[in-house]
Amino acid sequence: MNEEEEKKVLQTLTLRAQGGDADAARILFNEKSKRVRPVRFHECQTLDELKHEFECYMGQPDITKAESEHAAKAFDRLFKLITTRDEQKKKADKDLAQISGLLLVPITDPISWAAMAETSQRTLRDFARQ
Template structure:
């Protein structure tokens, strides 16, 4: 048996618009197949989700609510938005937890000396910052 490979053909936006217009006219004329095809094609289109521009969880929540409150959100768009929201939400929560942990580690005190319990790179950065502050204080 031989299997036929499906060939994909690039369609320009103008050609797509003409096909959609023709399907719309046929659907308005009572062609159920044209209406079904038009509905299926519309449900596959997904508007871009701009959640990556959000810097805080509150901004992310507001952007998600605004997107989902649109009257013409399709099922594919809502599923895409939920996945994008979940992915970014988990990333933001992990970053906040890491920041809190880093703050706790730098705040641990042993005797009278502040001992940073962090990675070597963080410790080196903190040491350089501390030396710069000491130099400024010595000059004043």
């Protein structure tokens, strides 16, 4: 069914419901309750934004049961995604902080340590004299 046919059916049902037809009113009510306004939760990046958008959506005066269920499911899904993302970021930052304090020491033969130290001291003295 295309949009024009759907509009005609809805107009007919509305007129019949206004005329007192209980069946038409029930069908119209059921169809209206199935329609869901889009939620804009996917644009939220933080939990505070998600909470604000959810409260605004649920605070609409003419919200239907289908819309509230749809919003609750979308909220739950995005809440889990955001909290998981934040936890992974905190873990990565913590791991980076632990790793950043490490000092890498080149592995060399202990026998050549004396020769390397002498070379290093000579280079340092030459640099200081310049």
